Amino acid sequence: MNEQTSPSRPAGTAAPIARLIEALHRLPGIGPKSAQRLTYFLLRTPPAEARALAQAIIDVKEKIIFCSICQNVTEKDPCDICTDAQRDQSMICVVEEPLDILSIERSRSFRGLYHVLHGVISPMEGVGPEDLKFQELIARLRNGNVTEVIMATNPNLEGEATAMYASRALQSTGVRVTRLARGLPTGSDLEYADDQTLARALEHRQDV
Numbered sequence: 001m002n003e004q005t006s007p008s009r010p011a012g013t014a015a016p017i018a019r020l021i022e023a024l025h026r027l028p029g030i031g032p033k034s035a036q037r038l039t040y041f042l043l044r045t046p047p048a049e050a051r052a053l054a055q056a057i058i059d060v061k062e063k064i065i066f067c068s069i070c071q072n073v074t075e076k077d078p079c080d081i082c083t084d085a086q087r088d089q090s091m092i093c094v095v096e097e098p099l100d101i102l103s104i105e106r107s108r109s110f111r112g113l114y115h116v117l118h119g120v121i122s123p124m125e126g127v128g129p130e131d132l133k134f135q136e137l138i139a140r141l142r143n144g145n146v147t148e149v150i151m152a153t154n155p156n157l158e159g160e161a162t163a164m165y166a167s168r169a170l171q172s173t174g175v176r177v178t179r180l181a182r183g184l185p186t187g188s189d190l191e192y193a194d195d196q197t198l199a200r201a202l203e204h205r206q207d208v
């Protein structure tokens with residue numbers, strides 16, 4: 001008996017079902033019970049619907065690239081935000097992950113440009129500034145159009161350290177570096193902030 005039986009694969013589960021349960025279980029926020037429920041739900045789904053879901057996942061992997069300017073995920077390069085002439089070209093809001101842009105856009109409180117670092121400085125996990133998209137950010141400041149960089153990293157230890165690093169690294173460029181105001185729950189993620197809190201934090205941002 002080499003077949004492993006894990007909590008998500010009780011004996012007698014057909015291999016394709018077990019594979020889907022395992023795959024769903026690897027997603028964030030999906031426990032073994034949820035993975036099982038989703039799998040049996042998908043079993044009852046009409047084939048066309050299941051195929052559409054599978055295709056949507058494949059499309060995301062094959063058609064989505066990083067914008068060469070802001071490093072956000074996009075279908076075309078440069079992305080829609082970078083090419084939008086209506087947006088304020090003098091401000092760049094720096095975020096940790098592409099998902100953070102969704103939260104800020106939803107708050108409708110920012111009409112400038114973005115820059116995605118793809119992570120935060122974390123000595124504990126061996127992530128330094130050189131592992132993030134800082135060089136790409138500094139390159140964007142060279143044309144002199146940008147006057148302010150807003151550090152919208154999360155209000156936790158790593159987020160603060162990253163904002164501090166940015167303010168030092170950008171000092172020589174003469175660009176003003178600001179930080180989201182307090183009011184965001186400390187230690188939490190931007191993703192979970194409500195629109196009003198986020199809008200207020202942007203409005204009352206402070207120099208770093």
Ligand SMILES: [Zn+2]
Nearest residue numbers: 067070079082
């Ligand atoms: Zn872009």
